[in-house]
Amino acid sequence: GAGVSQSPSNKVTEKGKDVELRCDPISGHTALYWYRQSLGQGLEFLIYFQGNSAPDKSGLPSDRFSAERTGGSVSTLTIQRTQQEDSAVYLCASSRRGQSNEQFFGPGTRLTVL
Amino acid sequence: DAKTTQPPSMDCAEGRAANLPCNHSTISGNEYVYWYRQIHSQGPQYIIHGLKNNETNEMASLIITEDRKSSTLILPHATLRDTAVYYCIVRVGSSASKIIFGSGTRLSIRP
Numbered sequence: 001g002a003g004v005s006q007s008p009s010n011k012v013t014e015k016g017k018d019v020e021l022r023c024d025p026i027s028g029h030t031a032l033y034w035y036r037q038s039l040g041q042g043l044e045f046l047i048y049f050q051g052n053s054a055p056d057k058s059g060l061p062s063d064r065f066s067a068e069r070t071g072g073s074v075s076t077l078t079i080q081r082t083q084q085e086d087s088a089v090y091l092c093a094s095s096r097r098g099q100s101n102e103q104f105f106g107p108g109t110r111l112t113v114l
Numbered sequence: 115d116a117k118t119t120q121p122p123s124m125d126c127a128e129g130r131a132a133n134l135p136c137n138h139s140t141i142s143g144n145e146y147v148y149w150y151r152q153i154h155s156q157g158p159q160y161i162i163h164g165l166k167n168n169e170t171n172e173m174a175s176l177i178i179t180e181d182r183k184s185s186t187l188i189l190p191h192a193t194l195r196d197t198a199v200y201y202c203i204v205r206v207g208s209s210a211s212k213i214i215f216g217s218g219t220r221l222s223i224r225p
Contacts, residue, residue: 043215044215045212105157
């Protein structure tokens with residue numbers, strides 16, 4: 001079946017502009033996660049959504065970052081007034097409620113802020 | 115989530131078994147051991163997980179010590195395509211939760 005998809009695959013923007021990154025999770029997966037990975041760095045948790053519960057926003061680095069999940073499916077990560085340090089690969093993952101809870105990752109969006 | 119400790123890098127000859135160790139001495143009774151890997155320029159990929167019993171699937175085997183303070187991921191016949199960063203993660207498995215990734219082990223497979 002189809003995996004997690006993300007768009008765009010690459011995004012180049014100028015400092016100060018807003019960007020929106022999209023994630024389409026696997027159908028039927030109730031949990032959706034956002035992570036980012038800066039060049040040469042490890043994976044950093046940002047936010048996750050589980051069903052109708054309030055999202056866990058504990059990893060968002062600043063109030064310029066926000067995310068929505070509409071209809072329990074598609075999610076959009078928005079970065080306002082982008083800074084050069086926001087340059088990274090943004091990864092989305094989804095998981096199905098169950099004992100194993102393994103997360104399936106998308107290919108990521110590479111964001112470059114000039 | 116419990117902290118894990120892994121060697122920063124390892125190498126293995128192609129066709130041989132790759133054994134990747136992980137220490138998780140502060141693991142709690144309800145926490146599982148998960149392994150993911152990340153091949154260059156791709157998103158992380160789930161490999162295997164376990165609670166206390168040894169586990170095997172088509173990708174790998176997971177050996178967990180009796181006291182659960184350490185584990186070993188075994189790739190039985192390593193190929194060049196297994197070159198990746200391998201992450202050992204300990205987390206509660208019964209509900210959705212974020213993954214806290216450490217720095218992992220960079221595994222290089224020699225031809």
